[in-house]
Amino acid sequence: MRLVLLGTGGGPRPSGTRFPSSQALVIGDRVIVVDCGNGVAKQLSSAGISPRNLSDLLLTHHHVDHSADLGYLPLISWVEGRSETIGIYGPPPTVGALESILDGYEEDLRKRTASTGRPPFRPMLDPHDIVVPGLVFEDDDVRVTAAFVDHPPFEIALGYRIDSASGSVVVSGDTAPSPNLVDLARGADVLIHEVVHPSAITKLQNGTNASTIADHIRRNHTMLADVGAIAEQAGVRTLVLSHLVPHDVDDGDWLAGLGGFSGRTVVGRDLLEVDIR
Numbered sequence: 001m002r003l004v005l006l007g008t009g010g011g012p013r014p015s016g017t018r019f020p021s022s023q024a025l026v027i028g029d030r031v032i033v034v035d036c037g038n039g040v041a042k043q044l045s046s047a048g049i050s051p052r053n054l055s056d057l058l059l060t061h062h063h064v065d066h067s068a069d070l071g072y073l074p075l076i077s078w079v080e081g082r083s084e085t086i087g088i089y090g091p092p093p094t095v096g097a098l099e100s101i102l103d104g105y106e107e108d109l110r111k112r113t114a115s116t117g118r119p120p121f122r123p124m125l126d127p128h129d130i131v132v133p134g135l136v137f138e139d140d141d142v143r144v145t146a147a148f149v150d151h152p153p154f155e156i157a158l159g160y161r162i163d164s165a166s167g168s169v170v171v172s173g174d175t176a177p178s179p180n181l182v183d184l185a186r187g188a189d190v191l192i193h194e195v196v197h198p199s200a201i202t203k204l205q206n207g208t209n210a211s212t213i214a215d216h217i218r219r220n221h222t223m224l225a226d227v228g229a230i231a232e233q234a235g236v237r238t239l240v241l242s243h244l245v246p247h248d249v250d251d252g253d254w255l256a257g258l259g260g261f262s263g264r265t266v267v268g269r270d271l272l273e274v275d276i277r
């Protein structure tokens with residue numbers, strides 16, 4: 001199994017340096033993508049991974065920097081020649097959101113299907129709403145499990161664990177420090193965790209609604225000073241910092257504020273391949 005960071009930025013605002021946080025797990029010629037903000041198909045191509053091989057798409061929650069390309073990424077997979085099923089998993093309303101997006105694509109789908117003779121797109125997709133934590137699916141290659149994390153006001157936001165014969169990778173999704181996430185990540189090879197640098201809060205101090213936004217960040221996300229202890233508690237070998245807020249902090253400044261983790265830490269960078277073991 002290979003792990004490639006497709007995007008490492010937090011929040012929906014585009015920047016010149018980071019795409020929205022997303023990651024690809026490549027097992028043989030099969031690709032599992034966790035989160036699909038805007039540009040994820042482009043990032044897959046830039047990483048040399050064919051969107052055609054997308055077998056499963058895991059959505060952590062419905063903030064648009066994680067979900068914008070929920071229809072577009074599978075569509076590109078189909079355009080690239082995929083005809084096998086794509087499993088799509090996420091909190092409600094994943095099934096409904098996908099339907100609505102595809103309704104908006106209907107004219108393209110009709111015309112493209114007619115002009116290419118491809119099998120119809122919609123029946124290829126197998127979407128699921130995840131309403132209980134635990135096993136999502138298991139097959140010969142992987143076992144995928146999910147935990148409920150803390151990202152209010154979402155009733156359900158998910159962290160995922162992907163176990164394969166060649167290692168285990170956990171993605172926190174967006175969350176405040178979460179005991180469920182620590183349990184999910186216990187003993188994993190790699191934990192990809194979201195993080196906010198304290199300078200993001202300092203920058204807000206003079207802006208409009210600054211204290212409201214700062215409160216929101218602290219209740220819904222994880223500050224840098226807490227991330228090392230989370231990784232240590234979970235006992236993971238490698239911590240990857242991703243969903244970085246803000247986008248422009250130097251690697252050294254991320255590492256300096258981390259504290260308390262005895263394993264290896266990697267500051268995420270778009271298109272970086274991370275050694276799982």
Ligand SMILES: [Zn+2]
Nearest residue numbers: 061063151174
């Ligand atoms: Zn979010």
